[in-house]
Amino acid sequence: MNDMRLTERAVDNNGTKIRAKGVQVYYGDTHAIKNVDVDIADKTVTAFIGPSGCGKSTFLRCINRMNDTISVARVEGDILIDGEDIYDKRVDPVQLRAKVGMVFQKPNPFPKSIYDNVAYGPRIHGLAKDKADLDGIVESALRRAALWDEVKDRLTAPGTGLSGGQQQRLCIARAVATSPEVLLMDEPCSALDPIATDQVENLIHELRANYSVVIVTHSMSQASRVSQKTAYFHLGEMVEYGDTGDIFTNPKDERTENYITGRIG
Ligand SMILES: Nc1ncnc2c1ncn2[C@@H]1O[C@H](COP(=O)(O)OP(=O)(O)OP(=O)(O)O)[C@@H](O)[C@H]1O
Numbered sequence: 534m535n536d537m538r539l540t541e542r543a544v545d546n547n548g549t550k551i552r553a554k555g556v557q558v559y560y561g562d563t564h565a566i567k568n569v570d571v572d573i574a575d576k577t578v579t580a581f582i583g584p585s586g587c588g589k590s591t592f593l594r595c596i597n598r599m600n601d602t603i604s605v606a607r608v609e610g611d612i613l614i615d616g617e618d619i620y621d622k623r624v625d626p627v628q629l630r631a632k633v634g635m636v637f638q639k640p641n642p643f644p645k646s647i648y649d650n651v652a653y654g655p656r657i658h659g660l661a662k663d664k665a666d667l668d669g670i671v672e673s674a675l676r677r678a679a680l681w682d683e684v685k686d687r688l689t690a691p692g693t694g695l696s697g698g699q700q701q702r703l704c705i706a707r708a709v710a711t712s713p714e715v716l717l718m719d720e721p722c723s724a725l726d727p728i729a730t731d732q733v734e735n736l737i738h739e740l741r742a743n744y745s746v747v748i749v750t751h752s753m754s755q756a757s758r759v760s761q762k763t764a765y766f767h768l769g770e771m772v773e774y775g776d777t778g779d780i781f782t783n784p785k786d787e788r789t790e791n792y793i794t795g796r797i798g
Pocket of ligand 1: 560563565583584585586587588589590591592603605
């Protein structure tokens with residue numbers, strides 16, 4: 534953001550990284566998110582689950598203002614990160630998205646080299662002092678994405694030439710290269726085979742040490758493997774939110790229970 538308050542502010546709010554208050558999202562006349570209140574913890578993986586069309590991706594996109602790019606979308610209510618309103622008019626959405634990175638369903642590397650994919654964000658945000666500094670940022674991001682050993686000898690090769698699982702880890706490296714504080718993942722494994730899914734899930738587990746990770750998933754087994762907190766969405770409402778173990782073994786809301794037992798999907 535313009536004044537970079539997100540990076541400079543001391544965090545002292547009992548581990549809450551993201552706070553949503555009364556969030557509503559409309560696409561024209563469609564009321565896609567209905568009055569969502571939630572506190573999302575720092576250094577935690579939070580899974581959003583629920584039937585198709587219930588608003589998981591819409592709510593996820595509120596957290597880095599990706600809905601700004603959809604002309605018919607209108608967001609109401611407050612979303613605070615470290616206590617700061619990300620919809621404040623002084624906040625630059627481009628800067629915000631460096632702090633709140635996103636990984637999409639389908640791996641979407643740029644038509645550039647592996648190196649340039651990862652260097653893209655640090656370059657546009659002026660994060661490197663010189664070439665050696667940029668090299669270090671690229672290597673560190675590729676290591677954090679568990680991809681370095683596989684690509685270190687072909688950094689100038691096109692990112693699009695990697696396997697699907699490698700491309701998704703490249704996109705994760707691209708997202709972490711700007712040192713985000715929050716990582717949003719919208720069904721990051723849905724285009725991957727079981728081995729690549731396992732690698733990305735292990736990575737999510739490691740990323741939690743440094744980031745608040747929010748993941749949309751259709752796979753309840755994935756949610757239970759990777760997350761500590763789970764939110765269940767139903768027809769635009771967040772009907773239940775709590776510890777993942779509790780949501781899956783002892784849901785309080787009948788709608789959550791019906792979903793996790795397979796009665797609705
Ligand atoms: N760009 C858009 N324009 C208009 N309506 C949209 C748009 N994106 C989503 N919607 C509508 O908003 C509602 C929520 O959609 P969203 O994609 O957030 O749900 P979801 O739970 O992520 O679904 P899925 O699991 O199928 O990806 C749906 O009714 C959908 O049709």
